Amino acid sequence: MKFKLEIDKVLSQLLSQEDTDGDKKITIEDIGPKSFQLVSPEGETYQVSGTYHLSNLLQGLARAKENGDIVTEISINEIEELPANRISRIIRNYFWAGLTRTMDVAGIKNLIHDSKNETLISDKLRVYIPFNDEIVFNYYKELESSFPIEVIKLPESITPQYVKSINDKPGILSLKIEEINGKMQGVPFVVPGGRFNEMYGWDSYFESVGLLLDDKVELAKSMADNFQYEIEHYGKILNANRSYYLTRTQPPLYSSLIREVFEKTNDKDWLLSHLKTAIKEYETVWMVEGKRLTPNGLNRFLAEGIGITPEAEEGHYHAILKPYADAMDMTIEAYEKAYANGEIKNKTLDNYFVHDRTVRESGHDTSYRIEGNCADLNLVELNAMLYKYENDFAHLISILLNNDVEGLNIGNRIYTSDYWIEKANFRKQLSDKYLWNEDQGLYFDYNTKTSNQSQFVSATTFTPLWSSMASEDQAKNLVKKGLSILKEKGGIAGSTEESRGKLSDERPPRQWDYPNGWAPHQMMIWKGLINYGYLNEAQELIYRWLYMITKCAVDYNGTICEKYDVVKASHKVDAEYGNVGAQFEYLPREGFGWMNASYQYGLSILNSENIFKLNQLIEPDQIF
Incomplete structure (x- = not known):
């Protein structure tokens, strides 16, 4: 059944009755009657009831109005569309387009x-x-x-x-x-959304996972083409394509992107071109001694910029600068300006900003796991990603050469699959030595300055499952010990509460720590569990994550945002930088890049029985 409606008239009536807090959305926080009658030209009536159905009606009217329509037809099927089906459809048909730029x-x-x-x-x-x-x-x-x-x-x-x-x-x-x-x-690219209106490094890979699932292969291919342009012209995959990011890269995921695009296109000429560029990035960005390659043979992040980060919001560093300004009887603003201009020398601050910039290069900005020491750490996730680079190179060379053992000539150097397999095996040996903790059954970051493992338990402990670097026994321990301490109502938390430590005015929340959860962590963990045959555990974690997103969208007018509090299973997070995607009027237009991708990826893996339960919004704890 369809109802022909005068858009402005019905929209005005609906908002007047149901949007009691005036935010141009219909959510569970509105206290209207939660019931609105539609009348067709033939006199048929339909009672739209409940927050979810009312917000679907609002979104349909708003979208038709944006299209320039005066009158529109709204179908009951659209209003009553099952929530998981609706979210996936909107991501596929609207959100990716809303995030695409040239x-x-x-x-x-x-x-x-x-x-x-x-x-x-x-x-x-x-x-x-x-x-x-x-x-x-x-x-x-x-x-x-x-x-x-x-x-x-x-x-x-x-x-x-x-x-x-x-x-x-x-x-x-x-x-x-x-x-x-x-x-x-x-060449088009997808942005994360909101204030992140440029092409970001590791965001782009995870977004492309969703693009490939939604048959937007050319757009995912374009993301790889822009990666290639950045490496060839700027020397690295950039944090983002802004001038102040020229000295800063991001977590290495290029090989995964070109491998997954190639699996869709089977274009060997394209693959060869990108493989050459990826190997160049590996050699020149990651394997230069004294920079991102540390003396023990593992890798670190190292942003090579100087001084205060220009992209930080005004006042972001005031707490750091205040003691130095006070000691010189200067205002914080005056001290900051003098330090930035080189009029004041401060080696302690210089060192602080090396680590601060490196935190941003790592993609995990910010977290107490890496605050103040990031450039000293062999991070678990970085070395797992580079292990995957090495195995991906071996695999792709074998495809291009049909297993020819002579190898591939790149830059007057011959690379064979065996060469890369040896590199990967060596990295695994080093990771077992420095990053794996047999007693605790977890991977930890290694501090090259103190020669000690960190004891900070993070979701990144699972990334060796994603890259297949863990042994079967290591995987078994990770699943047994890691899931029990990091699993929450809405999925895997960024860290344990114990590792994060107590919070105060002097020690505020950090967005990549407990209780928050992030799409890239979930996606890598799901893939890792599946790699090692832990299918039931993967189903549970996928369900928990998708349930949280779906429930939020149902209760809050279709909201899909950057990050979530997985302990409360809520989009209302207590952390710096707010929550991109939560602020809009009438209907969401973009969601958030890798959050959209995580939904499509999770839904593609979730079995039909759990999809049925998800559409009924059955609480995870009633199932698992």
């Missing part, structure tokens, strides 16, 4: 109006172009006459000193633009 003439307006540009000293958007990309440089120079942009060519050698020198001139970094049918077009 850096060409069609997409430049989005960048100009991005919230990060509101505080620019210049009234123009700065667009930085690689030194050796004349085609893109000329393309943007032509746009200067039509748009408020300033095109700047980067130097041939990008040093930390140079990047610091342009901190007061922040801008966007160009991505790949190609000629299609005689027209220059930006």
Whole structure:
């Protein structure tokens, strides 16, 4: 049955009756009658009842109004759509499109109006172009006459000193633009959402998992193509394509992306091109001694920028700077400016900011696991990811050469599958020595300065399952001991409460710690459990995560956001930076990139019996 409705009239009546807190949403916090009557032109009536069905009606009306309609037809099937089915459909049909960007003439307006540009000293958007990309440089120079942009060519050698020198001139970094049918077009990419309106490093991989599941293969392929552009022109996969991220990379997931895209396209020419670039990244970003390769043979993150991070919100570092400002009888603002300009030297602060930037490079910004010592740590997840790089390289070379043992010639060097298998085996031996704790049955980060394992229990302890680096016995211990201390109502927490420690005004919550849970952790853990045959445990964790997201969307007008409190199974989190995706009017338009992907990925693995229970919103503790 369908009802033909005058949009403005019905929308006004619905909000007046049901949106009692005036936030232009219908949620469980509204105290209206929770019942609204629709009347068809033929006089048929239908009572829309309950928060979920009312919010579905609101969203349908709002979407039709955005399309420019005056009258619309709303079907009862749409209003009563099963919640998991609805969330998945909206992600597939609307959210990915809402998050897709390009850096060409069609997409430049989005960048100009991005919230990060509101505080620019210049009234123009700065667009930085690689030194050796004349085609893109000329393309943007032509746009200067039509748009408020300033095109700047980067130097041939990008040093930390140079990047610091342009901190007061922040801008966007160009991505790949190609000629299609005689027209220059930006290669599209997916952004996380909200204020994260650029292409981020590890977000892009997890987003692509969802894109591939939703048959958006070309868009996932484009993400890899932009990764390749960043490596070739900026020397690394960037934290994000902003000028102040030029010295900072992200967790390495490029090999996983190209492998999974290739499994869909079977394009060996494309694969060979990307494999060469991925090996170049491995050698030049991760395996340089004294930088991200540590003396023990394992790896660390190391952001190479200098001083205060320019992207931090005003006042973010005041608590850190205050003792030094007080000692010199200066205001915090004056001290911060003098330190940033090099007028004040402070080696303690210099060291602090090395670790602070490195936390951001790790993707886990912020967590007490790595605060104050990140650049000293062989992190479990980083070495698990590089182990997967090495095995992926072996696998992909064997595909390209049809198992030819002569190897692949890359940069005047021959790489064989056996070479990479040996590298992976060696990394596993080192990981067993430095990262594995037999007594506790968990992986821990290793501090290269103190020569001790950290005792901070994090969700990252499971990443060796994702990369298949753990032995069968190690996997058994991880499942037995790790799940029991990290599993919560809504999935796996970022850490244990004990590891996080007590909180206070001087020690506020950190967003990657207990009680919060994050999509990339869940996705890697599910895959890891399946790798080792722990299918029932995977089903339970997937259900817990999807139940939390689904219940939140049902109760809060379709809300899907960046992170969740998995202890309370709620989107209302107590942590810095807020919760992107929670603030909108009428209907959600984007969700959040890797959260969307986690939903599609989880739903693709969940068995039919559990999907049925999920649509009925049966509490996890009633099932498991």
